[in-house]
Amino acid sequence: GQSLEQPSEVTAVEGAIVQINCTYQTSGFYGLSWYQQHDGGAPTFLSYNALDGLEETGRFSSFLSRSDSYGYLLLQELQMKDSASYFCAVRDMDSSYKLIFGSGTRLLVRP
């Protein structure tokens, strides 16, 4: 089976940097994705890491270490609009490319 663990909640101050960790246990691995979901909204894709290292997209960066079965999402220059739930997800190893999601980290950005 596959399982992912991430903290349930993180609080940070506007303008700060926050890191959301994700550890996974999978029988096969094709990459780690991150999705953002605002309350009442649809999950939206943020990033994907297939190889070890850091991927940067604007204020958001994502890191993967396959040897440690670990990744993180780094959010810089936090804004109030970043308050949302963040999910890590791995792609299942069959041909469906379906996603297996963690239970999510709720980020609260305070002024």
Add this chain to the structure above:
Amino acid sequence: DTGVSQDPRHKITKRGQNVTFRCDPISEHNRLYWYRQTLGQGPEFLTYFQNEAQLEKSRLLSDRFSAERPKGSFSTLEIQRTEQGDSAMYLCASTATSGGLNEQFFGPGTRLTVL
């Protein structure tokens, strides 16, 4: 708007009734997924279509659930004899085989409440 759309956005029904949801994926996307999400949890995979073929169903999907994608475009998810445990957000997502397989585009979901 060329994103994934779902209808209805909200559905309230009484236990034992049947409900049907619709998903219209992004037009050029041949892969379509249904997920279910409960409060405080991540989306859970239910079923997957490639074009009109339903290629995978989760063990979560009891025989009360059925999904179709008759022409390889829109999809419907039907729940028969609804139970209170079916209350959840039902999300549809799509992606294309040719490039971009790592990004799934989600619709706004249908929130089902079973009384």
